[in-house]
Amino acid sequence: MTGVTLADSVLYGHLWGTDETRALFDDRGRTQSWLDIIAALAEAQADLGMVPARAAEAIRARADVSLLDLDAVGEETRRTGHSTLGLIRVLQRDLDEEARPWVYWGATVQDVTDTWTGLVARAMLDLVDRDLAAAERTARTLAERHRHAVMLGRTHGQPGLPITFGFKAAGWAAELRRHAERAAEARPRIVVGQLAGAVGTLSSWGADGPQLQRRFLERLGLGVPDGSWLTARDRVSELVTLLALVTGTLARIGNEVYNLQRPELGELSESSADEVVGSITMPQKHNPELSEHLVTLARVVRAAVAPALEGLVGEHERDGAAWKAEWAFLPSACTAAGAALGAGVRLLTGLRVNTVRMRENVDAQRGYVLAESVMTGLAEHVGRPRAHEVVHGAAARGSRDGQSLREALLADADVTAHLGAQEIDELLRPERALRAVDALIDRALGGRPGAAAHPSPDPSTSR
């Protein structure tokens, strides 16, 4: 393992890909998958009496990349300039005369490569399902555990109103679940094979073509497409955009941790093994490596979207320019997405939540982030417009004079005429601004176990 992409690097491979995704795309994994497809085709043809059963058996027996001379395949590929003829010829060399002619019978390049794309799509969706579920589970746990951990909500990088960390984590869970839904909906469209012949008409096999196609794809566990997709690449585009959506959300979580891990904020931090070295010279340095890397990986996946969408404009019955671009961007997008999913789960699982700092950062705002609450409270006495005017004025003065909002309010006769110190303190409790948060968290976490126990069918009004 060593190649031009870091996913293959002995040094950095663990950051840019996973063994699972690498196995889909490296020469051995990809070629094994192609051999499986060639064997399944021969077997399906044998089922229909198109090729001798013994030929199919012989092909299956040799459909093993560990038996194959890959260098010879490479040489023959270069010599013929043909994408699969090298593989066919080297495979044929190892077969007896009876089986030899039946390798790849009637098929063409994209029959193999597109069917492989369907297998890759299945593997990626499996991986997306598994890792999104794990990430969502962890986000839900965080949401429940820190349901009432008050922290600053921030808008435009500035302190806004309070939220809870559980509320933030519930938002992550909901977004991850939406992606899981998208993946589930896309699956039947995407996880299909090809068997089309040169121009999509299944010409080699006469009227038996459609039946052969069905049997062939059944053997591989792939759906039968509603038509040739030789130049109808919406399936591939959909897969790549889905991966970009998923990794975009993981980048959002990573970016959030990156910022909340700033020591000036100090609310979240990545866990890291003891041996991890943030900086050679600064022993105390603790970098948000995973978080940053999620942002990076999302960019890598996103970069694949433009060529994936451009590939929709396929020409005639086969378009090498559009289709071959997939050979570059699919490995790139899938390996990066696989790495991101793994990193996302690790980040969430190991996340350290500093609820003390969260509360301190709210308190450091000296009440100003709760001006809205005070307005609402004062409005019950003087009406909304007047309340707005009074609180706004007090806040502006207090802010200018370095007072807390509480001090500023207590110094304002227009306020104290209606609100006593105790009432003001009540209005300045962050929890007052969070009365809907429990309902919102419940809704974001969806039909979780126990939700039915709510006395009211409408969780949002139950408290």
Add this chain to the structure above:
Amino acid sequence: MTGVTLADSVLYGHLWGTDETRALFDDRGRTQSWLDIIAALAEAQADLGMVPARAAEAIRARADVSLLDLDAVGEETRRTGHSTLGLIRVLQRDLDEEARPWVYWGATVQDVTDTWTGLVARAMLDLVDRDLAAAERTARTLAERHRHAVMLGRTHGQPGLPITFGFKAAGWAAELRRHAERAAEARPRIVVGQLAGAVGTLSSWGADGPQLQRRFLERLGLGVPDGSWLTARDRVSELVTLLALVTGTLARIGNEVYNLQRPELGELSESSADEVVGSITMPQKHNPELSEHLVTLARVVRAAVAPALEGLVGEHERDGAAWKAEWAFLPSACTAAGAALGAGVRLLTGLRVNTVRMRENVDAQRGYVLAESVMTGLAEHVGRPRAHEVVHGAAARGSRDGQSLREALLADADVTAHLGAQEIDELLRPERALRAVDALIDRALGGRPGAAAHPSPDPSTSR
């Protein structure tokens, strides 16, 4: 109507947008929509006793852009540097003292603008549904009408095996239908509103927030989101990628017509009104204007995908950089997509199909595109490997010597030993390579009327 984008041009607006999409985004349309939202909010608040009913009525009565001084709104917007305060203040000017304080009560900017985004999404999906259905219908009609119109299938820009034009059009129909499915699946996720308050907690309305949100969105016919999406922009990304997928397919159809309209091919052409001028100096010139333009418009929509996906990485509880970019790319993507959908329907509806040229172009290949059929036929006598060798040799010789494949085959004793002229002629009939095409068209067109009449449950083996 005159602005920096051609969608607004007096001269070119008809090519780059439609009245429907323009009305979503220009100052009047957008502001009317915002006024509707502000009125719906007041009414929902009145329902819950949060604001006086008379105030809600008064707000509704003034929620009419034709009554609004837009220039004053602009001036106030510039003065305050706030996205909605200008609108609020000018609207308040026209209200009496009772209603004035209740405009926009407790809401913040994104409550209005994101809810508007939900309305835009609904309008766009309606338009996508309608125009995709029309385009698919026309493609189906083409598929049925030209089911057996033989033409060249082309691979890598070169003649491959024959197809029929109906087969090609059926592939278009299937792809368009897949997009309609995607749009239907995305709709419940995308067509939701917002009402979140500054940080998503519905803080202004205490525990009544969720109930208010539901009533508010019901009035607008929008779904209730599973959580604040102030910085969870996967919905917006999904909408834009969907539009890019749809317009990518329309560009594929356009590009196909563009190429098949080359006079050297001459198989398809756009219809055009008599007054349309292709070239001032070349009266006979007939340019594939719509076709080309579909390719252009797809690029415009595709360009919006990168910022839409980048916008997934929203920071904290509100992220101006990510969200405001939508204000640029959503109008651009939606107007171009609207124009493309209209143009796509027009192109398909007016498409001229020259079945004579299609057949001539097949015949001009002098049989070589049917070598595969001959191999298959000869293989019944001499086995596949030998048949491949013989036909390959004959074809190579014939091609070199300027013969038709028929001539080359008849001159080859290894062929004529097994196949007579009549058999060869039968093998060289394009229809022989198209025996699965009827079944494939039926499958691509889906559950069409009459499909149930097939004696066999498997349509692909029924003929």
Add this chain to the structure above:
Amino acid sequence: MTGVTLADSVLYGHLWGTDETRALFDDRGRTQSWLDIIAALAEAQADLGMVPARAAEAIRARADVSLLDLDAVGEETRRTGHSTLGLIRVLQRDLDEEARPWVYWGATVQDVTDTWTGLVARAMLDLVDRDLAAAERTARTLAERHRHAVMLGRTHGQPGLPITFGFKAAGWAAELRRHAERAAEARPRIVVGQLAGAVGTLSSWGADGPQLQRRFLERLGLGVPDGSWLTARDRVSELVTLLALVTGTLARIGNEVYNLQRPELGELSESSADEVVGSITMPQKHNPELSEHLVTLARVVRAAVAPALEGLVGEHERDGAAWKAEWAFLPSACTAAGAALGAGVRLLTGLRVNTVRMRENVDAQRGYVLAESVMTGLAEHVGRPRAHEVVHGAAARGSRDGQSLREALLADADVTAHLGAQEIDELLRPERALRAVDALIDRALGGRPGAAAHPSPDPSTSR
């Protein structure tokens, strides 16, 4: 002014475009430019005796958009489906019989529109030059003024070693200057016109074509291209990538301010007029609006790069799909870039620098960001490896026990054996880590006036 893009909005136009850029692209501005081109062509033709001088004069006299019935042009454009025939015919209506035939004589659409693109490019480069110069000037002033204002350098969002704010600003200045260089180098390639005829051969004018082209472009102040660029769009791609580079840097500056304006950091802030309202409910809220917007605008410009690069693949002698896409992305990229340049200058000019908070944030690190200095100092006594080990150990212990690095060092016998308190204090002075900074700032600011006064020709060794 009201259109689908916010650059045209009465409400938001000031944020998304400038009057300068709008005037390049709206119907009036663009059409006036086209009329200028048509008049210059007639005049150049008159110079060469190709058209009557009186005709050229008459055309020039009517080449005034305020005299033109734009609605009629629009109607005729729609009727003919031709990009410029509408304009020609309406213009001809207003001319007498003598002049009428000579409008646009021998020219074709792209002769006008590409020449206009050259004029747009010139205007944009002028604007880039002017605003980059202003921004660089301001950055240089900041660099000089805050040359020694110590602040935290941050890596991965974490405190690293100290820098000065002048050092940061000098880096901005250098990057802005590199863009100015790029713009200057690109100018002669980009600021050219077209006059090519239908396929680039200047066919209408026989052997006089090249001479006519030169005279025509001289009149417009545009360069003569080294060949037809009807489908050689590298010039347009270069312009758009240049704008993306420039606005990317402005976004970097904006993002920096956005983050350093977080109140938890508080080192920089935007100035804003008193009337600007950050938040309706939170009077103290001060959002980094311009800073965020620079990030947004860079995304808008960047989105144009993909279609600009795709447009390089122009087909044959004219390619409507590639070329027409420019009509969408050029206005979008140029207006956003114009807005960004203006906003960038405003941001830098009004930037508030809180050097007190900068220093406090360094001090709050309690010395740990200066561990490297201590290592270097100790190494003079015990060698590098041992110094690293000792300081690393002390820092780790101090960090664990909540001590400052000074306390931790003083508590470590391996340190105090070699370094006294005074020496330690000296090593912990941030300025010690900044001994190269003056030279680096000088270098980044380039050959500024006064630089020659350095005693040594090598500024980096002069102190």
Add this chain to the structure above:
Amino acid sequence: MTGVTLADSVLYGHLWGTDETRALFDDRGRTQSWLDIIAALAEAQADLGMVPARAAEAIRARADVSLLDLDAVGEETRRTGHSTLGLIRVLQRDLDEEARPWVYWGATVQDVTDTWTGLVARAMLDLVDRDLAAAERTARTLAERHRHAVMLGRTHGQPGLPITFGFKAAGWAAELRRHAERAAEARPRIVVGQLAGAVGTLSSWGADGPQLQRRFLERLGLGVPDGSWLTARDRVSELVTLLALVTGTLARIGNEVYNLQRPELGELSESSADEVVGSITMPQKHNPELSEHLVTLARVVRAAVAPALEGLVGEHERDGAAWKAEWAFLPSACTAAGAALGAGVRLLTGLRVNTVRMRENVDAQRGYVLAESVMTGLAEHVGRPRAHEVVHGAAARGSRDGQSLREALLADADVTAHLGAQEIDELLRPERALRAVDALIDRALGGRPGAAAHPSPDPSTSR
């Protein structure tokens, strides 16, 4: 060699990369480059007396990847989570105690990796220079050889006016030369190294930092940057956009050949070795493989531009997210660009030009593409407006009735009143529309030898 990207594939590596580019990025090549940098640093430090000369010699002696245990480096990299610590530690293991502490002294990760990026940039620019020069040379030869080979100019995929193939090829040469200019201008900006320390201040080396940096970079043959570019990544963006521009033009040439190789046009074709197999079943099939692949490779390079431009928005003094993305897109863009440059040269060198078909395709237009010439000729008798009207009418009638334009003109009394058959024949000679072409080709080919021999200083009027 086997990895997730096809550039590393035993089977397909020859199509997706070159040995030259692979050697820049695979573990061995990259690590060797890093070792060279580490050795050069030690040597420069030894020059300045910062490290013992013997240590520098020892480090240089071990700076050989073939002596390095890469697996151990990988293991240590994973264990520490640090990008270069693994390499340092394994290298140190092999050094004696004297040299060990001086490895990488005072440097940080980006000092090594960015300097390596500078070396990669130099290698890529060398490659761009060499291959662009070769491609331009070949295009010039084609331009000279086929200077007068008349062929159809095509607009919107339709026959327009005649051009010559030499004119087309001269346009390619000019565009390639413009890229060579861009590369030359970018070189001094791009081909620089880094030596900055953790935050760009060269803190480890005190006031000697700038001098060390200069000596270090001199040893590597890299320029000294005008400032730290740790988060100023405009250089990287410029490199990637340059590669996208270059490969975009190669794709334009490829796409042109692809289309002109359609047998219905048959004007150009790729050469291919005898053993190359276009299609297993269709022996006569000859696919434009290289041409298509140029289009594909340009998409791969273009995909890197979005993250490269996004990377401009670097945060603070080091931004892992932006910078690490380069580790993914640089190898991808550079290997694809390297492959494209090689393929572009091969395509041009082997290009087959069928001047007979070119002329036949012009003739097949039956004169209509020369209507402009006839108008110009007739205008001398009846004035421009009348000539346009008459010829337009004749052409429309002839086109409708299936006549050649010559037949239509001869049948029109308004024509024959002024033009005899011989004059019409002269006007219908394609060469008449090409009178400026020689001058245009000369101009596009620039200051070629012999140009000075023109009697007139203005080459465009000399014939």
